[in-house]
Amino acid sequence: MLNKDNQYIKSLDLKSENINSYGSFPFHLPVIRNFTELFFHPNVTYIVGENGMGKSTLLEGIAIKYGFNPEGGTLNFNFSNYDSHSILDQYLRLAKGVYKPEDHFFFRAETYYNLATNIEELDEDGSSGPKIIDSYGGQSLHKQSHGESFFAAFTNRFQGNGLYILDEPEAALSPLRQMSMLSRIHELVEEGSQFIISTHSPIIMAYPSSKIIQLSEEGMKETNLEDTDHYRTMKQFFEDKDRLLHHLFQ
Numbered sequence: 001m002l003n004k005d006n007q008y009i010k011s012l013d014l015k016s017e018n019i020n021s022y023g024s025f026p027f028h029l030p031v032i033r034n035f036t037e038l039f040f041h042p043n044v045t046y047i048v049g050e051n052g053m054g055k056s057t058l059l060e061g062i063a064i065k066y067g068f069n070p071e072g073g074t075l076n077f078n079f080s081n082y083d084s085h086s087i088l089d090q091y092l093r094l095a096k097g098v099y100k101p102e103d104h105f106f107f108r109a110e111t112y113y114n115l116a117t118n119i120e121e122l123d124e125d126g127s128s129g130p131k132i133i134d135s136y137g138g139q140s141l142h143k144q145s146h147g148e149s150f151f152a153a154f155t156n157r158f159q160g161n162g163l164y165i166l167d168e169p170e171a172a173l174s175p176l177r178q179m180s181m182l183s184r185i186h187e188l189v190e191e192g193s194q195f196i197i198s199t200h201s202p203i204i205m206a207y208p209s210s211k212i213i214q215l216s217e218e219g220m221k222e223t224n225l226e227d228t229d230h231y232r233t234m235k236q237f238f239e240d241k242d243r244l245l246h247h248l249f250q
């Protein structure tokens with residue numbers, strides 16, 4: 001298990017001295033306006049918060065700054081189907097640790113299918129050596145269900161001693177698969193991996209050896225699982241569904 005001395009990414013800061021105006025995207029986002037230095041947990045750091053708070057933008061900035069392709073994949077992927085990523089990475093300062101990960105993956109639910117297509121194209125071309133799809137379990141990611149193909153990457157492609165940046169990995173995963181994902185995260189953490197995960201799922205955010213950063217209109221704040229808006233809302237819903245529905249339909 002990684003610790004403070006050997007984690008791969010230590011902290012993130014904003015080069016605010018280079019920002020001229022906070023009037024437009026991505027600088028107008030509350031997390032950027034109120035940025036405070038972010039210290040990553042050696043095992044798992046969660047970025048949570050309401051839709052539109054800037055989780056994907058922040059995660060993408062971290063990933064690009066580290067050297068990942070904006071659309072995800074390993075450090076070796078450099079395909080692009082669109083070029084709409086923000087310029088935030090140019091304004092970030094990432095403190096890396098002394099040790100480098102042996103495995104890397106930037107998982108984006110949004111563009112996972114572009115990645116799947118790119119893998120097929122590279123494999124058809126044949127010039128890149130052994131088939132890439134074999135490291136994802138061997139079966140075309142397009143010929144599996146959404147959840148199955150996501151899970152194939154987590155179980156087969158992620159090899160440990162890795163840096164894994166995951167944007168909403170729960171998309172398409174059933175609650176049971178989300179729990180399996182937690183146990184896979186545990187295995188990979190025990191094998192020297194560091195995760196940075198943006199999620200809306202209270203199941204995914206339940207890994208104990210972690211830090212939860214909640215983004216809101218006020219900026220970012222460290223919090224406990226039980227105090228996240230997601231956990232509270234779900235709890236309220238399940239504890240008294242009828243009352244909640246009554247209020248919703250008033």
Ligand SMILES: Nc1ncnc2c1ncn2[C@@H]1O[C@H](COP(=O)(O)OP(=O)(O)OP(=O)(O)O)[C@@H](O)[C@H]1O
Pocket residue numbers: 025029049050051052053054055056057058084085086
């Ligand atoms: N390329 C872009 N150009 C302009 N605005 C953008 C761009 N990408 C995102 N935004 C805006 O920035 C805000 C934050 O988007 P982002 O996708 O980072 O939020 P999020 O917290 O990940 O949301 P969700 O939980 O819905 O995935 C949104 O209001 C979005 O419309």
